[in-house]
Every structure is written in structure tokens, then in C-alpha cells.
Amino acid sequence: MNKLLTFPDNQNMILSIRAKAMMFNDPRSAALLLQVERIARSEATALIIGETGTGKELVARHIHNHSGRKGPFIAVNCGAFSETLIDAELFGHESGAFTGATQSRSGWFEAANGGTLFLDEIGDLSLALQVKLLRVLQERQVVRLGSRKPIPLDVRLVAATNVDLHKAIEAEHFRSDLYYRLSVATINLPPLFERTGDILPLAHHFIALYGEKMKLDNVRLSPEAETALLQYDWPGNIRELENVIHFALIVCRDRIIVAEDLKLAGAARRRGAAALTTVTAQHTPAELQQHAVSIPQVPATETSLKDRLQSLIVESIETGDAGVFEFFEQTLIHTAFHFCAQNQVQTAKLLGISRNILRTHLKHHGLIGFDVEPRHHPDGNVQFGLAVQ
Incomplete structure (x- = not known):
């Protein structure tokens, strides 16, 4: 099953840590796709669990596209905003609700009415926001900040996380009642190294994608390069594979990518x-x-x-x-x-600290900078995410 999932306007997307393409050639991936499409036809809230760069947002979009919902798909990165900001952005606010609120504004739940709201990195929400989210899911209505008037909702929620929510519950960082509300339909997205049947099809996809941009046609992988790709552990998952292929196209000769052209620098x-x-x-x-x-x-x-x-x-x-x-x-x-190949989530796990604490250290040592920006697509979809500079 060589099905390809990509983002709308994929050619013009900014670089990020998200996976921009998924293949379902591997038997494990093919079974996963069937599960996703069965879940899509229901109205169940879905929870996607997987590492950064494995394609969680692409799966969420596929659920929306096969759900029959006519409203928009809106993706929100919960880890990209402060607690105060994301509260107002999620639930909306009235004029004067807080300093700087000069006019009323609908939140992402209202914006997604009739469609699907995708909340990525749901494990980063504070306990106070988890309570509000649980109430919205139970009552199917939202109350803007500074207002007492409930607004009815028809929104399907798809959440995603790359942290172990069971451990977060044990540590009292995540509410168990919210977890059970979110995990009506759970999708476990395996890392790329566990679905090796997808690696070469994805590599060929990225060769075609970047080859067209660079006006290189008929570029092929040598047998040694294919072996190197299959044996690598891909700590950065699909996003890392895309970068590796892009670089290989720049340095390869005679339209043949050899093993030496692959910048497999990430630690295994x-x-x-x-x-x-x-x-x-x-x-x-x-x-x-x-x-x-x-x-x-x-x-x-x-x-x-x-x-x-x-x-x-x-x-x-x-x-x-x-x-x-x-x-x-x-x-x-x-x-x-x-x-960890500059993967913040994996680095935080390795060091045994929260990602927010890790970000503080990364900023202190000049390894990252953050810029929050909305991204609009011609099809009307909206994304809010974190751009790493």
C-alpha cells in the first residue's frame, strides 16, 4: 500500500521539525493506515502517540479528510505558547478581559466549529488548562475569557503527544480523567526505524521533490546508499530523512547518490x-x-x-x-x-528534565531561539506552531 500523505501547499512550507510526508509501504504502516481510516469515520476523540517527526499531524489531517466534516482543520502546537496566551487563544476572549485585549476574539475551538481541532503536544498543557479543556469536551461548549455566555461547539478533537502520559499521570502532571476523554481512540505511531519498509519509498519521494526544485532528473540511490539508509536509526525520524536526502542531492555527482553523500551525522x-x-x-x-x-x-x-x-x-x-x-x-x-540530533523532546527525556527547563538551558547556551507564527494555507487551513531558529 504505497499511499502518500503530504501537507497542502507542501512546496512552500517553512522548514520545521515536523514530518512533511508519510508512506504506508511497510506492513506495519499499512495496518496503521487501515486503523486510522476506521477511526476517521467515527466521531471519536483521537489521541496520536509518537515521537517528533513521525507524522502525527499528517495522520490528524488524514482523519479530518476522511471524517466527512465540512469545517476547517486547525492545528495548534500547545508547547509553543505561554500559559496566559494559549488560554486566550484556545477559548477566545472578550474586550477588556485582560491588559491588551482591545477587542473580542474567537478562540481556536470556535474557529474549528464544524471541523477538526488538532492539539499537538497536549502533554505541555498546564493542569489549570487541562481542567478547562476537560470541561469543553464534556459540555461541548466554550466560554470566552471575560464572558459568562457559553458558545455551543461542533468540533472533533484530535490530540497528539510525544511524552508518556501514563508517567505524567503518575507524576501528577496530567489529569487521568482528561487522558481517558482524549484516548477514546488511541493511535500509536511507530518511529521510522521500526517501519523500515517506508524508508526507501520516502527517500525516493524526497529525491523527486527536491530533484524537481533543483532541476535534477533521474537521480538514483546506489545499493550502498540504500543499505546505509536502511541500517540507520533515524533519531530525527522522517524530518531527518528529508534533510539527509536534500543534502545528498546537493553534493552527489552524475545523478547517483552514494553512501558518502548521506550526512548521517545524528547519533544512533x-x-x-x-x-x-x-x-x-x-x-x-x-x-x-x-x-x-x-x-x-x-x-x-x-x-x-x-x-x-x-x-x-x-x-x-x-x-x-x-x-x-x-x-x-x-x-x-x-x-x-x-x-539526540537536536531533538528537544528526546534530549529532555535523556536528561530527565522537562522540555521547558531544557529550552531555558538551550537558550542560555545560544543553541536555539523561538518565534511563534501562524501559518495560513490557500485551502483555508490554519496552523500555529513553533519555528526553531
């Missing part, structure tokens, strides 16, 4: 975290600074990570190095971020 996180631990074990502080942007595959020693790291810290303190804390924090953040 699924082959174990030994690469991250052995950097601190095998190098001095000066060498460690250099390895913050390049993690080598070196043999692990028998000494425990805790002992090796403690020894390295003691050595730095005894030598009187200035800024020990800043150095180790910077090295840890840089190394983990590049280890």
Missing part, C-alpha cells in the same frame, strides 16, 4: 547510550569541550559512569579551573542535544 540513540557516557570517560576537560559537538563511538570501560564522572569533576576542582559548573552544564547540554 537506539543502539544504547554508551556513546554519551564514554565521552566523559575517555577525555580530559579540554577534549570534552571539543566532543560536545561530535560524539565518537569508543569502547566503554569497566569503571562505572558515576565514578568516572566524579573523578573528572574532582580533577577540575583540584586544578583550580574557573567556571566548573558552567563548563559541565554547557558540555552536558551541548553533548546531549547533539546526541
Whole structure:
């Protein structure tokens, strides 16, 4: 089943961490597509669970397109806004409801009336907003900020997350009653490395897409390049595959992409975290600074990570190095971020901290900047998302 899903106006989309195409050639993907289309024909609230870059929004759009709903599809990234802003944006507000509210404005729920509202990164909502969302789902009506008048809704909600909501519930970061409301129909979207049958069809799709833009026709993959693509772990999933193919088209010769043309620089996180631990074990502080942007595959020693790291810290303190804390924090953040192919969600998971805390560190060390912007499509669909600069 070689079905292709893409965004409307795919050619003019800005670069982002989202997957811009999905294939269903792999047997696991083909079964997933059948499940998605069965769910689409119902009115059930759906919860899509999957890593960043696996195609969650494309699946949500497919649900909307096969639902028979005539209203718009609106996608909202819950992690892209402050709590105050997203409250007003989700539910709308009246004039004077807060400082700067000079006129009334409908929220995304109202804008999606008759259609589908896709809430990505639902796990980032605060507990207060989770209560309001639960009420909207139960009562099928919304009350704008600064108003007491309920507005009836006919909106299908599709939510998505890349975090383990069961663990979030145990940690009291996510409401269990909201989880059960959202997960009437749950779709588990596997990472790209688990559906290898989709890798080469997707690669050929991106070759055709970028080949047309670059006026390159009949570009093909060498057998060695195909093997390299199939053996790679794809920590960045479909988005990373797109970048790899785009770069390969730029550097390839004679319209043949060979293994050396593939910039497979992301660390293979699924082959174990030994690469991250052995950097601190095998190098001095000066060498460690250099390895913050390049993690080598070196043999692990028998000494425990805790002992090796403690020894390295003691050595730095005894030598009187200035800024020990800043150095180790910077090295840890840089190394983990590049280890996860600059994937914020995976980096936060690896370090055992929230993504908001990670963002603070990434900003502090100059690794990212944020710009929130709406994106409009000619078909009337609206997206609100996070652009990483």
C-alpha cells in the first residue's frame, strides 16, 4: 500500500521539525493506515502517540479528510505558547478581559466549529488548562475569557503527544480523567526505524521533490546508499530523512547518490547510550569541550559512569579551573542535544528534565531561539506552531 500523505501547499512550507510526508509501504504502516481510516469515520476523540517527526499531524489531517466534516482543520502546537496566551487563544476572549485585549476574539475551538481541532503536544498543557479543556469536551461548549455566555461547539478533537502520559499521570502532571476523554481512540505511531519498509519509498519521494526544485532528473540511490539508509536509526525520524536526502542531492555527482553523500551525522540513540557516557570517560576537560559537538563511538570501560564522572569533576576542582559548573552544564547540554540530533523532546527525556527547563538551558547556551507564527494555507487551513531558529 504505497499511499502518500503530504501537507497542502507542501512546496512552500517553512522548514520545521515536523514530518512533511508519510508512506504506508511497510506492513506495519499499512495496518496503521487501515486503523486510522476506521477511526476517521467515527466521531471519536483521537489521541496520536509518537515521537517528533513521525507524522502525527499528517495522520490528524488524514482523519479530518476522511471524517466527512465540512469545517476547517486547525492545528495548534500547545508547547509553543505561554500559559496566559494559549488560554486566550484556545477559548477566545472578550474586550477588556485582560491588559491588551482591545477587542473580542474567537478562540481556536470556535474557529474549528464544524471541523477538526488538532492539539499537538497536549502533554505541555498546564493542569489549570487541562481542567478547562476537560470541561469543553464534556459540555461541548466554550466560554470566552471575560464572558459568562457559553458558545455551543461542533468540533472533533484530535490530540497528539510525544511524552508518556501514563508517567505524567503518575507524576501528577496530567489529569487521568482528561487522558481517558482524549484516548477514546488511541493511535500509536511507530518511529521510522521500526517501519523500515517506508524508508526507501520516502527517500525516493524526497529525491523527486527536491530533484524537481533543483532541476535534477533521474537521480538514483546506489545499493550502498540504500543499505546505509536502511541500517540507520533515524533519531530525527522522517524530518531527518528529508534533510539527509536534500543534502545528498546537493553534493552527489552524475545523478547517483552514494553512501558518502548521506550526512548521517545524528547519533544512533537506539543502539544504547554508551556513546554519551564514554565521552566523559575517555577525555580530559579540554577534549570534552571539543566532543560536545561530535560524539565518537569508543569502547566503554569497566569503571562505572558515576565514578568516572566524579573523578573528572574532582580533577577540575583540584586544578583550580574557573567556571566548573558552567563548563559541565554547557558540555552536558551541548553533548546531549547533539546526541539526540537536536531533538528537544528526546534530549529532555535523556536528561530527565522537562522540555521547558531544557529550552531555558538551550537558550542560555545560544543553541536555539523561538518565534511563534501562524501559518495560513490557500485551502483555508490554519496552523500555529513553533519555528526553531
